Amino acid sequence: MSRISEKFHTLRAKKEKALIIYLTAGDPSLAVTKELILAMETAGADILEIGIPFSDPTADGPVIQAAAQRALKNGTTLAGILEMIGELRQVSQIPIVLFGYFNPIFAYGTKKFALAAQKDGVDGVLVVDLPPEEARELRQYSDAAGIDFISLIAPTTGSARERQIAAQTAGFIYYVSITGITGTAAPVIADIKIAVDRIEKITKLPVAVGFGIATPEQAREIGLLADGIVIGSAVVRMIDENRNNPELVKVVAGYVSKIKQALR
Amino acid sequence: MSRISEKFHTLRAKKEKALIIYLTAGDPSLAVTKELILAMETAGADILEIGIPFSDPTADGPVIQAAAQRALKNGTTLAGILEMIGELRQVSQIPIVLFGYFNPIFAYGTKKFALAAQKDGVDGVLVVDLPPEEARELRQYSDAAGIDFISLIAPTTGSARERQIAAQTAGFIYYVSITGITGTAAPVIADIKIAVDRIEKITKLPVAVGFGIATPEQAREIGLLADGIVIGSAVVRMIDENRNNPELVKVVAGYVSKIKQALR
């Protein structure tokens, strides 16, 4: 069982919901990213999504776009990110999902990527612009390397396609709670409930809900409906706002623990 | 016999060549125009061409264009010009040709114009843009009023057309000495000689040469070839340059007498 499945397993047993945190690697620096991950783990984060910065993040809102640009300006590369995760693994077993767009992975080499990810302790990969139809070129290597291929289901997906996606996913299903880009709208609880209920009927995989969640209240409400929630832009914004604050790590950890409380 | 024909007759007898001076009526004012005419007569001008200012003088160079604009700004009208000539006639018998474009005459009324011109002592009319083909609408009245209809012959005219024009002209023939607009180029003596010789073979009318003559030397040379010369832009420029000079009239008269000397 992968670290991701194990985590959901443990949480289910505890009747807790998974708190999945997204942050852009390299913003403000890879060193700080590493510190943040460790602090967030301590504060209660269950799974981490590490964003690979890309020049053209077409599914992201302004907050994550800007974070990616800053990270790229800092010279952040996929190789560097993998190395950072490798280091992290010496001190932490928190499940890690690499989250990003296909081109940086393609440029790195899909086979080389799968092997390196495995070696450095990556647990899952979520490639925003790699739908099932195109996934084989990565999965032929990443599946073999034991890396969970996590898929998105969107409000637009439709039931036949949901079934197809669910059947091919590993780790968990990421339900996108708004029809939109990251961090731009607040999710509507009633709609999410209908969708998650439907998805849960077709898969045994855990379902996490993300896009637009920012407050403990939203976390609690949505946590009641699904197996986990993903927070992204809210954390990325907080990192940016506190970039010059010596207490950055503490501030973010405090936020994470407040959210986690809401999920217990 | 018209005052114009009489003048050429007298001059021929004296073996003198006619000095025809053009000036734009109303520049700088009709009163000064009148003064200038009288002074030029005294100084030796034989015939005067009084330019009727027009908004769109397409056959004139910059000097006469500007004079027309100044005259129009002063409120100069054809009616005013005729009146001025009427006054002039009480003290002078110098032959007067009204020179201009057709529209101001047409707007005044061709019949009314012919009658007024006759009454006020106009001797001839030269309408730049009224070729023989279109002349009837004016000549039906002006011929009847005894006003000489003076025509232009240009270097481009060609011999058949020269004949036709000569046959229909009264007073004198105005040979345009350059292919161009007024005051913009110096005439070429050799070309003029050929043209005037040819014209003199087809008509008994006096031939005057104009466009571009400015100096006594030019006047003498061309005077040798024809029955008269016309000076326009040179005088108009002089009037403009001396507009604020209390000696204006004297300066112009001095110039005229110098030219006339060259023609004796």
Place this chain on the structure above:
Amino acid sequence: MKNQPDKYGHFGIFGGRYAAETLMPALIELQEAYKAAQKDKTFRKELSCYQQDYAGRETPLYFAARMTKALGGAKIYLKREDLNHTGSHKINNTLGQALLARRMGKKKVIAETGAGQHGVATATVAALFGMECRIFMGEEDIRRQAPNVFRMKILGAQVVPVSSGTATLKDAMNEAMRYWVSSVRDTFYIIGTTAGPHPYPQMVRNFQSVIGKETKKQIRKIAGRNPDVLVACVGGGSNAMGMFYPFRNEKDIAMYGVEAAGHGLNTSQHSASINAGKVGVLHGNKTYLLQDDHGQVRDAYSIAAGLDYPGVGPEHAYFHSIKRVNYVTVTDREAVAAFSFLSLQEGIIPALESAHALAYAMKIAPKMAKNKIIVICLSGRGDKDAQTIIEEKLL
């Protein structure tokens, strides 16, 4: 209807050849060369090849469905002269005259221009036939119509700024005529509208008649019959004459020539020569002119630089005198509204000149039955006007 003009270029009492003697022989030579060319199959063939392969004719006759629906009356068709190479009907004429110039062995051409459309169309054919080209343009217009000045320069033409008078179209034409007087032996003057001395009004009319001829053929194919109404804007009158002339003998067709009322006929800011002018003589022909009581020509004004001319083609004056065409007016404001209306309804940005024709059609279409047909001559595209409209916040 009697064939017009007579051999001296008279359309009724209008037209003629009121030109300086220096030009008369050239005008007569031109008239004869044109007559010979008209009879020459090769010339006609050549012209029609260039019209087709180069200018892009025939232009469509487009049924403006949304505009028709929005107005709720007669069916509206647009004759798409805006699709011609260089963006207006002007090329129909410059192609014809340039071919004639070539036939006459002239290697230099000149033209006057106001909005710059005729200047561009002339510079274009000059390049096409390898002729030297000089375009006279008022300094004020050079400033207002910079994009067209750029185009002319790129096409290799020399743009001569004219500062005399009001430094607009009328003065540019004066200056072109002056230059022509000095260069008439080797230079062909390509006049841009149905004005000037004979044979220009007739010649330009004939070159532009391709508009009406195509329209006739097209509408008969589409609707099986003639249109009920024709509408065209009238600056010098070439696009209107091109549209109207081939239909002149079809008595049932009502024709509207739309003059620019600018800020209103009750002001001095307009270009409505027929509606508010008097008969006079300018630029070689007798016609309606904006002028004062003393025969001094007044400045014309219109938001559409191409209508900004104080005269009008003599054949229009004639059609007015015999009541064959109704000459009506449209203000700046109405034209701008029509400009916007067509852009939004049909995705076609019309020239402000053409917008005058549209505006008038918009007035009459709603009052007409749905089975009636109006054809509007869309004389040009409005790219040249877009900046003015936006920057002066006219929309």
Place this chain on the structure above:
Amino acid sequence: MKNQPDKYGHFGIFGGRYAAETLMPALIELQEAYKAAQKDKTFRKELSCYQQDYAGRETPLYFAARMTKALGGAKIYLKREDLNHTGSHKINNTLGQALLARRMGKKKVIAETGAGQHGVATATVAALFGMECRIFMGEEDIRRQAPNVFRMKILGAQVVPVSSGTATLKDAMNEAMRYWVSSVRDTFYIIGTTAGPHPYPQMVRNFQSVIGKETKKQIRKIAGRNPDVLVACVGGGSNAMGMFYPFRNEKDIAMYGVEAAGHGLNTSQHSASINAGKVGVLHGNKTYLLQDDHGQVRDAYSIAAGLDYPGVGPEHAYFHSIKRVNYVTVTDREAVAAFSFLSLQEGIIPALESAHALAYAMKIAPKMAKNKIIVICLSGRGDKDAQTIIEEKLL
């Protein structure tokens, strides 16, 4: 040649549908709607009516006699896409997609634009069909291409300034995709070139193929045979694909796709994705991209704003891989020289994009025999570029 793409939009290893899940259903729906429309006679008829009566097709295939003579080699023909309504080939595609949008019941359209040509063509069809229209455009391009911004506004489109990234075309496309993710249920995204996720590259190719189909018919009528060489500029690749595709199986015809070399391939200032890029994935498809070693997409540069794109249509990548088309490059300087050359020789001011194709033809024509035939796709008119050329004293 095997029919491309496969049902997932692959042209060989290129193309595909690399899109966010939110968009996938819409892309599949679009693909199906498009397939149905293709089979529907009414749709095809409708499209061809608008192409003819509205856009002004067919466009001429013009024999450039003076240019041919000046170059002294192969006969040069120009396919005159510059004569289309709105001034370029872009309208061929926007008409097709807008008709499809209407068929699908979509009342809103969006588009990205760089030079503004596709933006204008989209705003145009949106007005024509009464659709709400939003155009995404980089702030830098809004500044550079003001006249086209004015046109879009007059046509009723909302121009959305994009300040992210380098504020040019690539970013405008990013932003359009983001907006589309949020509005995909009621909004149709009209992509302007043979790029984007499947079915766009195929669909745009097919809508643009009218260029090559007409050319084939025309040249056979004129010359009784196929051309020897086809030349077209390649930005995203839509005009080139429209010209090449119908000739792809005619083995004897050499085809040249001309990429923008900007300041030179040895600098970082160019847009030569095929000649100087590497395979990657952007904007929904796999193709050649200008990118760094880490898969970050680089900024493209060209004096021709419409070529200023770091990718290229996947079918071009495929044609390159199978060596069906030769992809070559032309610098800014060469393009400007060709711009001027055509203006002066033929009186046709080409778009700077099209000038790249001309420049390449100028290199090869002199070396070819006089009985050979080159057809150049003159994708658009250069009015939009005249100001730049004059003001930057490039001539």
